[in-house]
Amino acid sequence: MARYIGSKQKLQRQIGEDLGLKTNALKTARRLAIKPGQHGAKAHRKLSDYAIQLREKQKLKYIYGILEKQLHKMFEEASKNPAATGTVLLSSLERRLDNVVYRASFTLTRAAARQLVRHDHFLLNGKKMNIPSYTVKVGDVITMKKSKSAKIPQVAAAMEEERPVPNWIEVKGTSIKIIKLPVREDIIEKIDEQLIVEYYNR
Numbered sequence: 001m002a003r004y005i006g007s008k009q010k011l012q013r014q015i016g017e018d019l020g021l022k023t024n025a026l027k028t029a030r031r032l033a034i035k036p037g038q039h040g041a042k043a044h045r046k047l048s049d050y051a052i053q054l055r056e057k058q059k060l061k062y063i064y065g066i067l068e069k070q071l072h073k074m075f076e077e078a079s080k081n082p083a084a085t086g087t088v089l090l091s092s093l094e095r096r097l098d099n100v101v102y103r104a105s106f107t108l109t110r111a112a113a114r115q116l117v118r119h120d121h122f123l124l125n126g127k128k129m130n131i132p133s134y135t136v137k138v139g140d141v142i143t144m145k146k147s148k149s150a151k152i153p154q155v156a157a158a159m160e161e162e163r164p165v166p167n168w169i170e171v172k173g174t175s176i177k178i179i180k181l182p183v184r185e186d187i188i189e190k191i192d193e194q195l196i197v198e199y200y201n202r
Contacts, residue, residue, distance in 0.1 A: 035168070053198050053199035054199060056191070056195040056196055057071070057195070057196045057199045057200075059191065060093070060191055060193075060196055061101070063110075063189055063191070064093045064096065064110065065110050065111055065114060066093075072200070074089060075089055075197075085138050085193075085197050086194055086197045087184050087193065089186065089196070089197075090182075090183075090187055090193055091182050092135060094113065095133045095135045095136050095137075095178075095181070095182065096133055096134070097124070097129065097131065097133070097135075097136060097142070098114040098117050098132035100123065100178070101113035101116060101176070103165065103166055103169060104169060104171045104176045105158055105159060105161065105162065105171070106144075106159060107154065107155065107163060108126045108158045110159065110160070112154055112158075114132040116149070117129070117130055117131070117132045118130055121145050121149045122142055122143065122144060123142070123143050123145050124136075125141055126141075126143075128145075129142075136178050137178065138180060138181060140177070140178045141175060141176070141178075142176040142177075142178075143174060143175045143176070144174040145174075149174070152157075166182065166183045166186045167179075167186070168181060168183075168186055
């Protein structure tokens with residue numbers, strides 16, 4: 001699967017917000033005010049409605065680490081649901097396996113969670129699962145494949161940080177259980193999903 005391998009700091013500077021892509025929050029904060037590019041420091045023009053919608057859509061892509069084709073496909077699937085399209089889209093993104101591993105505080109970033117999943121560190125309901133984009137369901141149990149996985153320095157540091165775990169998942173040791181579907185209130189990132197819906201429906 002194709003993925004973005006460029007500078008994550010550049011993406012955050014483009015949006016002008018800390019998107020949780022880097023672990024060094026202080027370094028990120030110092031550079032957020034300067035847009036990337038030769039004239040980044042001078043760019044202060046007013047954004048059009050389209051530009052605002054585009055930036056929000058790009059922000060969502062960067063936060064969850066997915067490409068345009070993936071996001072567009074997920075939007076089309078969400079638009080077929082009778083519930084609010086934006087809310088359904090966010091719920092689907094939250095239920096990606098790599099995001100679940102991140103939300104359980106097993107890693108400090110989603111990129112690190114994606115790498116762990118790809119490298120066969122997890123089992124899904126007792127079976128091998130190394131697809132980061134897999135959508136988990138209620139009742140699914142994700143467990144670390146080997147006890148030594150928890151001893152990886154980055155994993156150990158993340159587990160010691162004790163970030164708040166959303167109430168739609170239950171974490172016991174190195175095991176995660178999906179106890180219900182995530183709702184809009186469970187998503188702490190500042191995302192205006194209506195702007196994204198407007199972008200795709202323009």
